[in-house]
Amino acid sequence: MTDSEWKVIVVEGKTDKRKVLAVVDEPVEVICTNGTIGIGKIDEWTDRLPGRELFILTDADESGEKLRKKLRREFPEAKHLYIDRSYREVAAAPDRHVAQVLLRANIAVKREFL
Template identity: 70%
Template sequence: MTEIEKVIIVEGRSDKKKIESLVKEPVEIICTNGTISRAKLDEWIEALYNKEVFILVDADEAGERLRKQLRREFPEAEHLYIDRMYREVAAAPRRHIAAVLLGANIDVYADDL
């Protein structure tokens, strides 16, 4: 079994489910569940070393705070953004999320969009 090279960090389970249903390639999706402890962050920093990390959080105040924290801890990560009008990843249309993922070279199931 090959090791998964791409990791997407999201806020909640509903975000994770939505992305899982769209992604066609092996990608690890990690939920922060809103906040992350220092210990958990240190664990992730070690586990995600040498992986392609993407950060896809909500376009709201809590999401921006989390994005700032993750930007400090994962300076190499690529930040993906949903349109502000949707506010939450889970609330954004599948087609919009698919476009965001495709823009980051993450393969998605395009046939059901």
């Protein structure tokens, strides 16, 4: 397994994924749920995520919290990352804020966001 396969960040949408990839400075896999997650997807993840460091970064709104609860039940070992509620969405949060959230989880971020 390569270094890029160790850390996985789960986000809701493509704009969230772009935001995370814009600030992160280490190889990570970013997975989009597109706001929902079905049994088939959970089964797929259960097969491919063991032994990997899993992070959940959802929006600070009702749908994001609902998704977070479901993922917490399915993946209790996952680390949960939170953006400030005032931004509501990961994609709407400033790059510097997202970088600080990731940095607190020991995920390397690009120098310009420190």
